[in-house]
Amino acid sequence: MSKKRLSVVVTRRLPDAVETRLSELFDVTLRTDDAPMTRAELAEAVKSADVLVPTITDTVDAALIGQAGEQLKLIANYGAGVDNIDVATARQRGILVSNTPGALxxxxxxxxxxxxxxxxxxxxxxxxxxxxxxxTGWAPTAxxxxxxxxxxxxxxxxxxxxxxxxxxxxxxxxxxxxxxxxxxxxxxxxxxxxxxxxxxxxxxxxxxxxxxxxxxxxxxxxxxxxxxxxxxxxxxxxxxxxxxxxxxxxxxxxxxxxxxxxxxxxxxxxxxxxxxxxxxxxxxxxxLPHMGSATLEGRIEMGEKVIINIKTFDDGHRPPDQVVPSML
The missing domain is CATH 3.40.50.720 (NAD(P)-binding Rossmann-like Domain)
Incomplete structure (x- = not known):
């Protein structure tokens, strides 16, 4: 009997190559537009998903984590910074948090x-x-x-x-x-x-x-x-x-x-x-409009790190980019 695929919810549009690979590996719910999820949509996501893939535009605070179902076991952040996530509360609930360091x-x-x-x-x-x-032209003091x-x-x-x-x-x-x-x-x-x-x-x-x-x-x-x-x-x-x-x-x-x-x-x-x-x-x-990390290569590399973190977790191992409160 084949293993049940993880339910993964992605909160924002990601590069096509990343979304395609996620779809091949997991039971993934992707965004159809590039607008951030509403608070209500995020709440629905944490109630149903095994893995949430948020970005820095998503506030995953204690109140939201408090609404999570028992099945949510990993928050695989698409980003290096995790100040958008209450890592300590997630840890108390037995939810792992990972990020994408180095890609940017x-x-x-x-x-x-x-x-x-x-x-x-x-x-x-x-x-x-x-x-x-x-x-009007070049000038020595202009x-x-x-x-x-x-x-x-x-x-x-x-x-x-x-x-x-x-x-x-x-x-x-x-x-x-x-x-x-x-x-x-x-x-x-x-x-x-x-x-x-x-x-x-x-x-x-x-x-x-x-x-x-x-x-x-x-x-x-x-x-x-x-x-x-x-x-x-x-x-x-x-x-x-x-x-x-x-x-x-x-x-x-x-x-x-x-x-x-x-x-x-x-x-x-x-x-x-x-x-x-x-x-x-x-x-x-x-x-500038927060475009410091905005290269296609960087965004794909971030996605690859997210996928590796989820896949490693799915295989029963510690995600390589796990974040714990003591690191913050």
């Missing part, structure tokens, strides 16, 4: 460098000039940006992505500095010629560019608050390709408007799509 590292690091260059070289201002048809070679880059969060950013930034001639919960091994630190700062305040005050590459956890919420932002040099810039909640967005907006910070490049926002309208008006800010 290179793409996010690429976008971090793109934002650093875009802000320091004033690329959006140049593009706007061209699109409006206002360019749109003068800054050279990034020789500048000090302070990386907040030296995990996979932070280290990938450091590799790229070194190739551009930047000096690497970092703050992390734990200092890197000496050999790894030497490979980046990186300077470790135990005090985030002291690092922030001395950097030309700050890159946010840490996850959103209770301890990192508003890590870059108004007080810490005020420590930045007036000619410094800040970029964020991690989680919007790490920066106090209103405080950042006020300081950018006042010229107390030179510029910012943001791919993520504190309140999702509800972005401070005053932030949108500023010439010294580059805003």
């Amino acid at each position: 590292t290179e793409d996010t690091a690429d976008m971090t460098m793109a934002l650093i260059l875009a802000v320091t070289r004033r690329m959006p201002e140049g593009m706007s000039l061209m699109q409006k048809g206002d360019w 749109l003068l940006g800054g050279r990034i070679s020789g500048r000090r880059l302070g990386i907040l969060g030296m995990g996979r992505i932070g280290q990938a950013v450091a590799t790229r930034a070194r190739a551009f001639g930047m000096q690497i500095h970092y703050h992390n919960r734990r200092r890197l091994h000496a050999e790894t630190e030497r490979s980046f010629d990186a300077t470790y700062w135990e005090s985030l305040d002291q690092m922030v005050a001395r950097m030309d560019v700050i890159s946010i590459n840490c996850p959103h956890t209770p301890s990192t919420f508003h890590l870059m608050n108004a007080r810490r932002l005020k420590l930045m040099k007036p000619d410094a810039v800040i970029v964020n390709t991690s989680r919007g909640e790490v920066i106090d967005e209103n405080a950042l907006t006020r300081m950018l408007r006042a010229g107390e910070i030179k510029g910012a490049g943001l791919d993520v926002y504190e309140r999702g799509t509800d972005i401070n309208p005053r932030l949108r008006e500023l010439d010294n800010v580059v805003l």
